[in-house]
Amino acid sequence: MVPHLVTALEGPINELEQRILESMSAIERWFRLEWMEHTPAFYASVDVRNAGFKLAPMDTHLFPSQWNQLSADMLPLAVQAGMAAIEKICPEAKNLLLVPENDTSDPLYLANLAQLARIFNMAGLNVRLGSISNDVKAPTTLALPDGGTMALEPLIRSPHRLLLPDFDPCTILLNNDLSAGIPGILEELHEQYLLPPVHAGWPIRRKTHHAKAYEELAKRFAKMLGMDHWLITPAHAVTADVDLTTGNGLDALQAQVDAVLTKTRRKYKEYGIHEKPFALVKADNGSPGMGVLSLRDAKELSSAPAEALRGLATTKSGQTLTQFMVQEGVATRERIDAAPAEPVVYTMDRYVVGGFYRTHDACGPEDHLNTTGARCVPLAFEQSVQLPQPGMQPGVNAPNRFYMYGVVARLAMLASSYELEATDPEMEISD
């Protein structure tokens, strides 16, 4: 189920969208069967791009922030989904420990934390914030943009548990992607549920593991719908041991860019798409704030400014990354006012609970929008009295054009389930 949100889309429904809308019952059942075998990522946000002829998840965030950017109407959906999630993990839970990013200086990030706390508070949990940052040595008061406050406390580690004073949580929710490294305090917590697990953090996670899991799922999904999986999948490749500062290994990366562009060009030809393909280069374990290179030709890589290459490879904490994902670029056809926009879809447990458009006035439709200057435009519920019901009242209701975004986002979230199962270090040990 995907709530009916107002999209910026105009114009007729194309073949791809029509196929997805018509197959709703089959799609929902397909997901239901998948959830019998796999555990959903606790929460996620998925950046989706809609090129018209093609729809694709470009980034799947397993420590989603910006919950404050969802419209207030969405809150009950998130709370309901949060209840469902908690109930499965730890039904007797009283307390939830929320671990924020180490840097809590951004008021918008604080608004995100307040919204997460609100969701789980309404789901029946006492929520407190515990920091893994070494800088938080005593309880601190965080001033929220709306005038309220929240307390941020240093964590206490007992031999087997993470605690706060008078607060022994059964579940610890990470809203910290661990890009600064995995602190020892989070290790060996066998008595508490740490969600998402540590191996979902960037020190261990790889974008290309996710892309691979997504591609395999998309193949199965597309087969069910009788369509080409490329229509919902960006091609990808991986290159290791690239030192962008010295240029060592750049040729291998260039070869992969070329391969992705060639593959895309072939597909464009097959579908009669008269556009010029482009490819993105992202650090395979780079966090969202890091640079992304967009290339129309592999050769552009060798002439790229040193600063751009540094941004691509250097983490916030100054570490240099050497493994890169090449990803087929997908332009966005959606616009908010004149600016290009991409839907960002939020999931909790197995449910789509809302979304917003990310838009950027200084960007073009092929640009990466998740950069400084991006704005969020919350998606409102469609206010039409009735919602679409395939097969029952054709033509009477406006179709839910947000539905396809919810489908692709859930596919990406499900791919994360597969990805985290495959990369679970405890599973590997037991093999």
Place this chain on the structure above:
Amino acid sequence: MVPHLVTALEGPINELEQRILESMSAIERWFRLEWMEHTPAFYASVDVRNAGFKLAPMDTHLFPSQWNQLSADMLPLAVQAGMAAIEKICPEAKNLLLVPENDTSDPLYLANLAQLARIFNMAGLNVRLGSISNDVKAPTTLALPDGGTMALEPLIRSPHRLLLPDFDPCTILLNNDLSAGIPGILEELHEQYLLPPVHAGWPIRRKTHHAKAYEELAKRFAKMLGMDHWLITPAHAVTADVDLTTGNGLDALQAQVDAVLTKTRRKYKEYGIHEKPFALVKADNGSPGMGVLSLRDAKELSSAPAEALRGLATTKSGQTLTQFMVQEGVATRERIDAAPAEPVVYTMDRYVVGGFYRTHDACGPEDHLNTTGARCVPLAFEQSVQLPQPGMQPGVNAPNRFYMYGVVARLAMLASSYELEATDPEMEISD
């Protein structure tokens, strides 16, 4: 979790409401623990009365209609809850068979059916309508008020299953309270899930079983909150073998009315309530459409018009009922315009998914409102940007005054779970 809906309530929050709002985390956890042991009624609607000093569920409908009266915004909540319910019952389900009331002549009832079909369709099921009425011998087209149509088909019974042509459902959802009797076609369906179960239908169900289960739950719940359970419980009593046409057994009924009034008077005195108690008489297994007597004195029973007594005891199909529940009357303090109004709260699986106000221009605040001429006023979502978060931002947000209704309604729904467990004929056999 209870969505934040706009209530008609004005004025300050009284002690009872305050206690419930403050205890949200504990209440939500209490419910979560209950659901570990008990299965929620598949769906329900609960008529709630708020007298200010007291809050009480007056009727719990286990075959709720009027789903069309919920605002469109609520639909995603119902769909999400429906997905959760189906997933637990029959995760591989493709098809849902919906069994409507035998009488499908009311366009508003058809709109209810269309809305139920829409909810489960969006939850990923093919929904078809199969009738248990003997009058439906061939497929019939039902014209919906919005111009659409739905097909109503006669059921096919195989030795162990209920079917429609090319349609073998795993779950059968009854939206028929079986007041016309339990048809043989619904018996011995051990291969399919029939929900709610047959013993939730009026031929077997008794309001006083429900009231007893509710009272015991309310005692436990009130103990947790440190309050008197009477504040959320209408007193009740039962009298069997009353023939209202001849007057046989009327004295016993009168004695029970007197007992309930006396108990209520004592409580009013204890709480300093300067109002005159009243009591309701309802057939113990009477369906919602039947008459209800409201009495301020037990003697009024002997002087009640013959027509009113007949309305109290006679079912739509002409059967005469002889067992009655006496229920403490609870006035409603809420108003829509000038008319008295009572919230009707809808649940699906364990979730509150919406509600509306039932109001009646020709009624007073003590009258039973569920009669001819009642109107439904959908409850909208509160549009305030932020929702209440106890303990975190006191005073900043408007409290969710719908919350207490959601709590009492879920208590009543949970009481139905206990009630249906206690009255399950298969459980009795295994004892």
